Amino acid sequence: MSHVLDQNLNYDRPIKLADGVFWVGYNDPHSGLQCNPYLIFDGDEAVLIDGGSRPDFSTVMRKVLQVGVEPRQISHLIYQHYDPDLCGSIPNFENIIGRPDLKLISKQENIAFIRHYSVRSEILCMEAIGRRLVMKSGRALTFHATPYAHLAGSFTSYDTASGILFSSDLFGSVGDPKSWRLFLEIERACAGCAAPKPTPDEICGRAGCACPWTGFAFFHRQIMPCNKAVRYAMDVVRSVGPKMIAPQHGSVLHRPDDIAEAIARIAAMDDVGIDGVPAFAGA
Numbered sequence: 001m002s003h004v005l006d007q008n009l010n011y012d013r014p015i016k017l018a019d020g021v022f023w024v025g026y027n028d029p030h031s032g033l034q035c036n037p038y039l040i041f042d043g044d045e046a047v048l049i050d051g052g053s054r055p056d057f058s059t060v061m062r063k064v065l066q067v068g069v070e071p072r073q074i075s076h077l078i079y080q081h082y083d084p085d086l087c088g089s090i091p092n093f094e095n096i097i098g099r100p101d102l103k104l105i106s107k108q109e110n111i112a113f114i115r116h117y118s119v120r121s122e123i124l125c126m127e128a129i130g131r132r133l134v135m136k137s138g139r140a141l142t143f144h145a146t147p148y149a150h151l152a153g154s155f156t157s158y159d160t161a162s163g164i165l166f167s168s169d170l171f172g173s174v175g176d177p178k179s180w181r182l183f184l185e186i187e188r189a190c191a192g193c194a195a196p197k198p199t200p201d202e203i204c205g206r207a208g209c210a211c212p213w214t215g216f217a218f219f220h221r222q223i224m225p226c227n228k229a230v231r232y233a234m235d236v237v238r239s240v241g242p243k244m245i246a247p248q249h250g251s252v253l254h255r256p257d258d259i260a261e262a263i264a265r266i267a268a269m270d271d272v273g274i275d276g277v278p279a280f281a282g283a
């Protein structure tokens with residue numbers, strides 16, 4: 001999907017990932033934690049994935065409008081877990097969409113928590129709807145559970161038309177916000193690199209750039225609970241076989257070699273969450 005780089009990457013506008021798929025996120029030069037909501041627009045129907053935090057609402061909504069979507073065309077809001085960085089703006093979206101038949105989609109384990117965002121709309125459990133959403137156009141999204149990566153009810157969404165997997169916190173990364181790019185391409189010097197990794201903000205002496213693998217490792221080590229959860233999730237992603245991975249933080253992966261190496265490296269981590277904490281040695 002190298003054509004994604006052939007467009008004007010003006011981050012103040014929505015960015016097209018594939019036909020009908022748009023990044024409607026926010027490039028915050030002061031934040032090391034980039035948030036990426038995504039919009040699917042097919043026919044006259046739109047679906048928003050991991051819509052964003054309350055402070056980001058006006059920016060995300062402006063970009064939705066710039067795509068050409070009227071708020072009332074949004075039929076579903078998908079929330080792949082219940083954290084505030086993706087759910088905080090639910091009441092804002094409900095107000096502006098103004099549809100009594102608006103539906104939220106999440107997983108059973110998340111729903112009790114999502115209600116605490118003052119949600120008025122019906123929340124559908126992704127399992128109760130057969131782990132798929134078929135839009136009026138026939139375009140289908142399939143849902144894939146990734147338990148405890150990082151919450152019990154975490155899941156990912158796969159757009160069968162484009163081959164894009166919306167991975168939520170999986171494949172998130174951190175780094176210097178000033179050098180952030182939406183589409184990450186791993187430098188040749190970094191592919192297969194086994195050199196000791198610098199910190200996320202440090203420039204690697206070998207490649208002359210920040211280490212992309214460090215950004216992934218740092219994020220997963222801190223956000224995910226344990227090695228087993230991450231390995232299970234990587235098996236799920238392999239079974240889906242996406243052409244593109246669009247995470248809620250960090251950058252989009254769109255080259256097959258980069259996707260394969262990212263999966264392998266994340267699955268090989270042995271210090272994720274509690275597994276990276278030394279044994280308790282007494283208070």
Ligand SMILES: [Fe+2]
Nearest residue numbers: 081083150169
């Ligand atoms: Fe999260």
Ligand SMILES: [Fe+2]
Nearest residue numbers: 083085169248
């Ligand atoms: Fe997140």
